[in-house]
Amino acid sequence: MSLRHAVLGLLSEGPASGYDLLKLFDVSLSNVWPATQSQLYTELGKLADAGLVSVSAEGPRGRKEYAITEEGTAELRHWITEVEPTQVRRSDLLLRVFFLAEIDPDQARAFLSKIADEAAKNRADLEGIRGFVEAGSDNLSVYGRLALEWGLRFTDTQREWAEWAEKQIR
């Protein structure tokens, strides 16, 4: 049930429509919690029913602007501080690693080499984002930079691991 909290979190910075949120997800949360348009509108409806958000304004083209309610804020804080983050994270990449015996060593090394390359590429992309977000002083930018740093460290580790793993295969 994290989509709900992602929406609440974005609304905690100020009111927004479903359309606004969709763009906000794309620029800020796309790497940690992607959401589709369809999902957003459905979730906003449920959140409104549950009283965690309310329609704060209506505009042209049926635009509905949502604002987080007090209950919504309470739920968001509760989720951040009291609900345990999920432990197990599925990885279809690591799953493939378990089965590398099925393909021949050359292919297995190529597989790991590609992972290393892609990690390097992802790291470079994140560096690009960094340049973009560096200036922002809004909460999402400030804390987003912590998440960004996680990504930089993670992609480094991933590349180093893949390079190491490639050497293990003989």
Next chain:
Amino acid sequence: MSLRHAVLGLLSEGPASGYDLLKLFDVSLSNVWPATQSQLYTELGKLADAGLVSVSAEGPRGRKEYAITEEGTAELRHWITEVEPTQVRRSDLLLRVFFLAEIDPDQARAFLSKIADEAAKNRADLEGIRGFVEAGSDNLSVYGRLALEWGLRFTDTQREWAEWAEKQIR
């Protein structure tokens, strides 16, 4: 559709029943692709319908032993080498990080400190598994050790990041 490939991968090491697979998942794949009993039996049915596995033996208590077929092996290899691993990985932990402005700095530091502790604990658990799997010379153990090393490096990175992040909050 990775559960299907996880099952094919395990069956590539030899025939097994749903019950056997459930235990295999628990001891080998639980950290990269957990599966429930319910899911397994359903998937085995679908795999059999699709001709990727076949019932190779029947035993007491309605036990059905499944073996991977040639088509199954082909599909497994295709998945490993040609299908791109998923890029975006949802993280409800990092999602919380984006919203740390919602709670006060003391709580935010405590949140990050707990993440560091848990990463250290997870690392220690993995070390324990390492002792256990060190001896194995079957394919799953050999390649599982690569995945295990990933886990060790990842938990280290996570701990270091969380300690760093904690210091960023003032």
Next chain:
DNA sequence: ATAGTCATGTAATGAGTTACATGATTGC
């Protein structure tokens, strides 16, 4: 006028989780 963007909603499908339901065999 018309292209671009703003804006919302529904339906179908697939995947994962939890709970329900049942029964046979084995070892003590």
Next chain:
DNA sequence: GCAATCATGTAACTCATTACATGACTAT
């Protein structure tokens, strides 16, 4: 005899993805 383990299957529910469907406003 009985507890533990072996063994399979189904149902309800939630979440995420893709596709379908529609229409209003704005700037040129």
